[in-house]
Amino acid sequence: MTRYFVFFLIFLSLLTACSEGDNYLQKADSSSILVNAYIGNEYDTIKSIDISTFDTIYLNGSASANGTLKLKTYFWDNGNNVRLNDYQFKATYPKPGVYSPVFSIVDYFGDTLRDTLQIRVSTPPVLDSVNFTPKHMSMAMPADSVYFAWNLLKSENENTYNFSLICGNDFKIDTILTEPFYSHKQPMPELESCNWHVSCKNIYGIEGNSLTGAFSTAGNSGLGRINGIILASGISTSDIVLTLSTDSTQDTLKLDSFNFDTQKLSAAKYTLKIEVPKYKDYTPDSVEVNLHEGFFLHTALRLIDKTAPEFPSLASDTIPYTQKLILPIKNEGLPLTLGKRTISLDNKEVESSIDDDTLQILIPEYHLPICRELSISITDAAANKASKKLYVCPQSTWAKINNDTTITTKDSLDIFYQELNPYNLKVKYIQWSTPYRDIIAVPMPLDEFGYASITFPKNILNEGLHKMQVKTVYENGLQVFSYFNLEVTR
Amino acid sequence: MACLDVPSDYERGIFLESANILLIKENGDTLKTMQVPANENFKLFIKTEPQELASELNITWYVGKTEISKKPVYAYKAGNEIPDSVSINDNAGNYIGKAIHVTQNTPPVFEKLISPENGDTLKSYANAPILFKWEASDIDNDALTYILEVDGKGYATGRSSSVYQGGFTFGKHTLRIIVQDNFNNADTSSATSFYIKDKEEQ
Numbered sequence: 286m287t288r289y290f291v292f293f294l295i296f297l298s299l300l301t302a303c304s305e306g307d308n309y310l311q312k313a314d315s316s317s318i319l320v321n322a323y324i325g326n327e328y329d330t331i332k333s334i335d336i337s338t339f340d341t342i343y344l345n346g347s348a349s350a351n352g353t354l355k356l357k358t359y360f361w362d363n364g365n366n367v368r369l370n371d372y373q374f375k376a377t378y379p380k381p382g383v384y385s386p387v388f389s390i391v392d393y394f395g396d397t398l399r400d401t402l403q404i405r406v407s408t409p410p411v412l413d414s415v416n417f418t419p420k421h422m423s424m425a426m427p428a429d430s431v432y433f434a435w436n437l438l439k440s441e442n443e444n445t446y447n448f449s450l451i452c453g454n455d456f457k458i459d460t461i462l463t464e465p466f467y468s469h470k471q472p473m474p475e476l477e478s479c480n481w482h483v484s485c486k487n488i489y490g491i492e493g494n495s496l497t498g499a500f501s502t503a504g505n506s507g508l509g510r511i512n513g514i515i516l517a518s519g520i521s522t523s524d525i526v527l528t529l530s531t532d533s534t535q536d537t538l539k540l541d542s543f544n545f546d547t548q549k550l551s552a553a554k555y556t557l558k559i560e561v562p563k564y565k566d567y568t569p570d571s572v573e574v575n576l577h578e579g580f581f582l583h584t585a586l587r588l589i590d591k592t593a594p595e596f597p598s599l600a601s602d603t604i605p606y607t608q609k610l611i612l613p614i615k616n617e618g619l620p621l622t623l624g625k626r627t628i629s630l631d632n633k634e635v636e637s638s639i640d641d642d643t644l645q646i647l648i649p650e651y652h653l654p655i656c657r658e659l660s661i662s663i664t665d666a667a668a669n670k671a672s673k674k675l676y677v678c679p680q681s682t683w684a685k686i687n688n689d690t691t692i693t694t695k696d697s698l699d700i701f702y703q704e705l706n707p708y709n710l711k712v713k714y715i716q717w718s719t720p721y722r723d724i725i726a727v728p729m730p731l732d733e734f735g736y737a738s739i740t741f742p743k744n745i746l747n748e749g750l751h752k753m754q755v756k757t758v759y760e761n762g763l764q765v766f767s768y769f770n771l772e773v774t775r
Numbered sequence: 776m777a778c779l780d781v782p783s784d785y786e787r788g789i790f791l792e793s794a795n796i797l798l799i800k801e802n803g804d805t806l807k808t809m810q811v812p813a814n815e816n817f818k819l820f821i822k823t824e825p826q827e828l829a830s831e832l833n834i835t836w837y838v839g840k841t842e843i844s845k846k847p848v849y850a851y852k853a854g855n856e857i858p859d860s861v862s863i864n865d866n867a868g869n870y871i872g873k874a875i876h877v878t879q880n881t882p883p884v885f886e887k888l889i890s891p892e893n894g895d896t897l898k899s900y901a902n903a904p905i906l907f908k909w910e911a912s913d914i915d916n917d918a919l920t921y922i923l924e925v926d927g928k929g930y931a932t933g934r935s936s937s938v939y940q941g942g943f944t945f946g947k948h949t950l951r952i953i954v955q956d957n958f959n960n961a962d963t964s965s966a967t968s969f970y971i972k973d974k975e976e977q
Contacts, residue, residue: 418923418930423941424902434933436922466920466933500941575975577900 317351322388322400333403335489338379344402345373346388355393362387364404378406381441410485410493411439412465417496425503425579428473434466435483435496442487452479452502476504476549476581478512503579504549510581511574512546515559517567517588519619519666524563525588530556552578559586566592566618566667590618590667594642597762603656603676605706605765610646610677613762614639616665623666630677631657639663648677686755689770694748698741698771702755705735711760717741719751746773791832791865793824796873810958812881813915819849819875821863833864851877882960883919885952886910893967898974904941905971909952909964911936917956924951945971 323345324331336342346361348354361369363376364384378384384404391397413436419426433448448467450458456474460467473479479502484495504510515525522540529536531553538545555576560569570586595615604610614621621639628637628646636647644663651657656678664670685703692698704712715737755767798806799818811817819836823829829847836844836858843849843856851857857879863871889908891897897905907923921936922929926948932938948971952964 413929413931416928416930418932418938418940419904420930420940420942422902423904423939425900426904426939426941430939432932432935432938434931434935434938436929436931464933465931466935468933468935577903577974580900580903 318354318390318392318398319349320388320390320398320400321347321349322386322402323347324402324404333405335405335407335491336378337409337491338381338406339409341375341377342404343373344376344386344388346390346400347372348390348398357391357393357395359388359390362389364402376404378404381407405489407487407489407491408439408441409491410437410442410444410487412436412483412485412494412496413438414494414496417498419498419500421498421500423500424581425577426500428475428477428502428504431473431479431500431502432466432468433481433483437465440487440493442489444485444487444493447484448481449483450479450481453477473502475502475506476508476510476579477502478581478583501581501583503581506549507552507578508549509552509576509578510547510549511555511557511576511584512544512581513557513584513586515540515543515545515586515588517543519623520561520564520567520588524561525559526562527557527559527586530558550576552576552580557584557586559588561588564590564618566590566616566665566669590665590669592618593669593671594618594621594624594663594665596661596671596673599675599761599763602674603678604659604763606648606651606677606679607764607766608648608650608768609764609766610648610659611762611764612644612646612661614642614644614663614671616642618669619666621663621665625664627660627662629660632660635659686767687753687769689772691772691774693774694744694746699738700741701736701738702757702767703736704757706759706765710763713758713760716756716758718754718756719746746771748773748775789825789828790867791823791828791863791869791871794863794871794873795822796820796861796875797822798877809876810878810880810960813879814853815879816853817851817877819851819858819861819877820847821861823863828865831866835862837861878958879915880917880956880958880960881914883911883913883917883954883956883962885954885962885964886912888950888952888964888967891950891969894969896970896972898972900974901945902942903974904939905943906937906939907932907950907952908937911952911954911962913956915956917958920955922953922955924953925949929953943971945973 324334324342334342344361346359348356348359359372361371361374363369363374364386365378376386384406385401386404387399387401389397389399417435418433419431437444443463446462446465448458448460448462452474456477458469478499480497480499482495482497484492486492517525522542525540527538527540527545529538529547538547553576555574556571557574558569558571561567567588567590570588572584572586574582574584576582597613621642626637626639628635630648635649638645646659648659656676659675659677660672661675662670662672685705687700700717702715751771751773753769753771757765797820798809798811799820800806800811801816821834823832834845834847835842836849837860838856838858843858849858857877859875861873861875887910889910890906899905911919911921913919918934920934921932923932923938923940925940925943930940948969950967950969953961955961
């Protein structure tokens with residue numbers, strides 16, 4: 286029995302010694318471990334936060350030590366009795382309340398260290414953003430009796446409301462309210478368009494939805510007012526003429542912008558009309574307004590160019606080959622330079638330019654006795670598109686001109702041109718020129734055989750090889766070019 | 776086994792488990808909400824679980840720390856104090872304390888519709904505002920709020936019982952006014968109708 290008792294004392298002393306040793310180590314290491322729980326990203330040290338039941342937040346835990354950190358485990362209690370074995374997790378709290386998530390670590394010696402956060406969750410207030418007073422787009426509200434009030438569809442706490450009101454350019458109110466209504470003590474401006482806005486948040490700063498309303502105030506002077514907007518693109522207000530007329534009067538309103546305002550007017554039936562004299566492709570628009578006393582009406586007028594550019598009428602889709610084809614395009618909208626064009630010869634894009642309403646196409650020279658397809662597509666600045674297909678055929682059948690020739694500077698030159706277009710197009714005039722300058726234009730009628738001839742005066746050209754161009758301009762606008770070489774020697 | 780001190784039989788008793796305070800109005804209605812009109816007499820009594828314990832309980836009604844009654848049922852008469860707490864003890868020494876919050880409030884009353892009256896035909900332009908005006912009262916002088924209900928849609932009007940509201944179409948409309956006090960008591964006017972006719976029509 287004594288022997289057993291001695292063994293027991295030895296075992297007990299050993300146990301005590303071990304235990305004290307562990308305590309020593311635990312205290313030393315535990316005190317050097319830093320446990321940190323925080324909300325948001327790693328650079329934040331947020332320990333508490335107010336969020337709404339719809340918010341998602343990230344909770345982070347970390348542990349660090351001066352020396353080597355050995356952990357048995359780490360875990361989060363999300364404050365809602367859910368345990369998570371992560372350093373970071375995404376949390377939502379769909380029920381209002383105060384939650385205390387705890388991040389815990391258990392170190393190598395079994396010590397538990399914790400850090401706790403506080404999250405206050407509340408429901409954001411919900412305003413009725415549809416039905417409120419004054420009703421959206423109310424008109425002729427008495428300027429001295431406008432009362433603002435709105436419904437709370439859902440609210441668990443007291444709220445504050447940020448109320449703002451703007452009437453015209455000069456009347457502005459921005460205030461914080463504790464109750465869901467507002468009454469302005471002084472009369473508001475008469476015959477003005479007003480916009481108001483309410484946003485709300487609960488006592489924890491959780492923001493709810495907002496509402497926006499608009500109305501206009503009445504005037505007490507027996508007058509009304511019309512304002513509006515002109516919907517147009519590409520054109521300048523200086524090109525637009527806006528008229529306001531009754532059966533017996535007509536006034537032109539000055540436009541500084543696409544918004545217009547008649548200011549105060551007598552109550553009557555008015556017609557507002559806009560047109561663009563400079564660009565007739567824009568269809569005029571008009572609206573009739575029955576302006577009652579005290580009303581401030583808003584309207585809109587629209588200018589649209591729906592007319593596509595037009596090509597000249599040609600007797601045939603087949604035209605003679607010419608290096609430079611010039612086609613006049615009928616367009617009464619914005620300049621075609623603001624639009625787009627695609628021109629291709631047998632599906633290969635060719636060089637072209639457009640100046641005012643004239644299209645110039647440079648057709649690459651070719652010598653095969655075949656016709657080629659010239660596709661022309663022009664889109665004006667208002668996106669109206671016009672397309673045409675022409676067939677370019679060798680021009681030899683359209684005209685006969687001088688052969689290449691050589692003269693001296695002292696010579697005069699008789700040249701001739703026989704116009705042979707197969708479509709009976711009428712010639713307006715013929716012009717001879719070099720690529721650098723016009724020499725002479727002949728607005729003469731051709732003779733009965735289609736001949737035109739002219740004598741070049743002496744010394745009109747310097748020495749050298751000149752590429753002579755003969756331009757035939759037809760009555761329908763089509764232009765055909767023919768060429769021959771003229772060498773001038775001393 | 777002889778060393779274990781385990782009772783051979785468990786003595787089962789009846790102990791106070793829970794208590795709820797109920798309010799009985801003069802007309803006999805029992806309310807769970809502690810709200811009665813001002814100056815109306817009422818009684819407070821305790822409903823306990825288990826119920827058979829009721830006759831054995833010691834009940835004390837307090838205002839602050841002052842005892843005002845030890846009767847099982849507290850009968851309030853106008854002018855008396857209303858207890859703000861009660862303690863309930865059973866014979867076994869179990870104790871439940873309860874706070875009491877009795878609100879003396881009379882619901883608001885919708886008095887009369889001034890404009891538009893039932894059946895009125897109003898000549899107006901489209902979207903023109905219409906004056907809605909009514910009267911309501913509250914014997915407790917509570918601040919009242921109102922909802923103007925037109926065609927089933929409620930428009931808050933705050934504390935104003937006279938508002939212009941516009942944007943209604945021509946034709947027949949139904950109207951109700953809901954009056955509310957701060958205690959969520961409400962009164963509603965009976966539904967009426969009014970007509971809006973185009974002022975320009977002959």
